[in-house]
Amino acid sequence: MIKTDAVIIGAGPTGLFTVHQLGIIGLKCEVIDNLDRAGGQCIELYPDKPIYDIPGIPECTGEELTKGLLKQIKPFKTNFHLGQRVEEINQEGSSWLVKTNSGNIFSAPNIIIAGGVGSFEPRKLSLKEAEKFEGKQIFYSIANKDLFKEKKISIFGGGDSALDWALELSKLNEITLIHRRNEFRGAAHTLNEIKKKEKEGKMIIKTPYSLESIIGDKTLEEIGIIHENGKAEKIKTDYILSFFGLVMKLGPIADWGLNINNKTIPVNTENFQTNKAGIFAVGDICTYPGKLKLILSGFHEAALAARACFKRAKPNETYRFEFTTASKSIHGRLGLKK
């Protein structure tokens, strides 16, 4: 069990800045995120898209903002528990026990939920039969490519993941790449490679086609695809790989006894506490009159929630408001040389 002052759920921009705000007032924290890297929506949804409304930064991308925040919190040497989802929280005296799906358990007087719109999950195929073969012959991500050797693989999607895997797996397998329109949106050089493979007869590209049926009883045997004009055909398939990006699901947060309103958590704007003492919500996941889903709002919310955590983490100490420019103790926490 890991004991700390606060557990932060979510490593998006707001979660990262919460680490900073806790750090400068001398509180320790642990960060948990379902994704395998920090950055949240910034890194998953718009790593290359510019953001223009971060105060003092006229323009930066989602990735640059994430990098900057990680640099800013480096002095606090915070532990990140990535690729883990918080499943359960339970009260134990004045502390909260936080349990992840990897079996990690944390104990802290404070939990700060900076969960955005929930956890990211791969977008799954809409056909009912897809469920039956998921993890066996249908995959939404690839953990072990050795599974695929001399197989017939149907790949769905038009972005980089679909193109990259089509290319990589075409070395040892028969690939059919299926996309709903003629245009792909992957990197130009990957697309050129793919076209080359098609010309050499090493890959089949089917556009504009979509998946219509999955056929097979115990094992998946074929798929039916349908052309935009209604013409259908069947393809023998051992594996389906589907790459339609990520969706956000509120997930277990909904089961923690917190008030939830339209997938968001109402908070008291004095301290961003939820209906449970010691559980705070900041960033896109919190709601209050006038709430704006902006990164800068998340930063403000983090600053207030962090101060509120102090009392619960150090009940016998008095919190003193200090400025980072002048405070020797803050400079110490930032590891600055005198």
Place this chain on the structure above:
Amino acid sequence: MPKITYISHEGKKNTVEVATGLSVMEGAVQNNIEGIDADCGGSMACATCHVYVPESWFNKLEKPQDAEQDMIDMAYEPKKNSRLSCQIIVTNELDGLEINTPTKQT
């Protein structure tokens, strides 16, 4: 104010007034209309405000940008007449617009 009709996959019609300048997505969210999730809040990054626009209206709308098409690839059961409702801005010309919401968004 222009009237916009949101038709659920079950055929339930919901007509509301939406101020010009707002998006069809915002019109749905502000009026608590089910079937449009809009997880990313309108930044064209999630495809959960996906709608189908009947042919009679489809061609009257401004053409989607490439980035919108790219996002529609990710949507749940996209069709030829798919659009992201966060990218359809309500104007007086769109008074009477009808859109269909998909079976689900994710």
